Amino acid sequence: MSSDDELLRSPVFVIGAPRSGTTVLSQVLSAHPDLALIGEPRFTWKHGNERRSDWLRAEDARPEVVRHIRHSFAEVARAEGCDRILEKTPSNALRMPFVDRVFPDACYVHVIRNGIDSTISIRSYWENFGAGLPSRVVRRRLRDFEMRRAPFYVKELLRRIAPAWVRPLTGRSIWGPELPGMQQMLREMTLEQVCALQWRFCVEEACGFGRRLDPSRYLEVRYEDLNEEALLRIARFAGIEPPEPVIEALRQTFGDRGRRSPDPEERSLVTERALPILEPTLSWLGYETD
Numbered sequence: 001m002s003s004d005d006e007l008l009r010s011p012v013f014v015i016g017a018p019r020s021g022t023t024v025l026s027q028v029l030s031a032h033p034d035l036a037l038i039g040e041p042r043f044t045w046k047h048g049n050e051r052r053s054d055w056l057r058a059e060d061a062r063p064e065v066v067r068h069i070r071h072s073f074a075e076v077a078r079a080e081g082c083d084r085i086l087e088k089t090p091s092n093a094l095r096m097p098f099v100d101r102v103f104p105d106a107c108y109v110h111v112i113r114n115g116i117d118s119t120i121s122i123r124s125y126w127e128n129f130g131a132g133l134p135s136r137v138v139r140r141r142l143r144d145f146e147m148r149r150a151p152f153y154v155k156e157l158l159r160r161i162a163p164a165w166v167r168p169l170t171g172r173s174i175w176g177p178e179l180p181g182m183q184q185m186l187r188e189m190t191l192e193q194v195c196a197l198q199w200r201f202c203v204e205e206a207c208g209f210g211r212r213l214d215p216s217r218y219l220e221v222r223y224e225d226l227n228e229e230a231l232l233r234i235a236r237f238a239g240i241e242p243p244e245p246v247i248e249a250l251r252q253t254f255g256d257r258g259r260r261s262p263d264p265e266e267r268s269l270v271t272e273r274a275l276p277i278l279e280p281t282l283s284w285l286g287y288e289t290d
Contacts (some may be wrong), residue, residue, distance in 0.1 A: 004074035019121035019203035021223035025257035026088035036082035061101035093202035113223035122195040198273035
């Protein structure tokens with residue numbers, strides 16, 4: 001039986017702001033038989049830091065935290081009979097120093113999408129959050145859940161199930177990466193502005209840390225440019241040979257269906273309310289803001 005360290009050599013992390021294509025890319029790459037996909041194991045990542053936001057620092061990766069996360073990930077790879085792990089959690093874009101302390105030989109593929117389009121999609125998920133989580137997500141989170149940590153998540157559960165009229169007491173249920181002070185943001189800002197901040201902080205934090213790493217460990221790709229050529233570049237970067245099932249998965253994902261354009265009215269609303277937050281980072285990344 002392989003040791004935890006053998007199973008955790010050179011893990012691949014797909015990172016990026018929410019609704020930026022990280023799920024699509026990770027699912028395509030997971031068609032590779034050597035990669036065990038671990039999708040958003042939230043409770044595992046927050047082990048020992050439940051009272052904190054998702055903006056964790058390297059010093060939050062204490063020895064007992066590192067041991068727990070590494071062992072949990074190795075167990076998934078072992079159960080699936082794979083040689084390496086492939087992980088995707090948007091909140092990791094906020095805490096790359098923490099992730100890198102846990103997995104010091106990791107490589108990162110950072111998917112960046114136009115912030116206006118991402119914000120529109122993030123806003124949609126916030127608005128539909130109360131409709132409940134998909135059963136596959138519920139099963140995954142129950143698998144990661146530890147009963148002794150239950151008190152830390154009771155308040156979150158109450159926020160999720162409570163009617164709107166008690167929100168002044170419980171606060172609003174949070175979707176996506178949790179920024180410090182997010183409950184205050186939700187009281188004082190429009191939802192579009194909060195979504196824009198999620199995108200901006202995730203992108204800036206990931207770029208800021210990733211661009212200081214050796215180029216062999218960090219790669220940026222644009223969601224708008226995801227195609228077969230980009231996939232081959234990602235595969236070379238990660239040190240894998242993409243078999244035909246991987247390439248075919250990409251063709252099916254983007255070839256026939258393409259990328260849906262946001263509704264013009266949605267785009268206009270988000271641009272009106274959130275562009276001042278998005279514009280500096282959009283311009284920095286070279287996106288048009290008109």
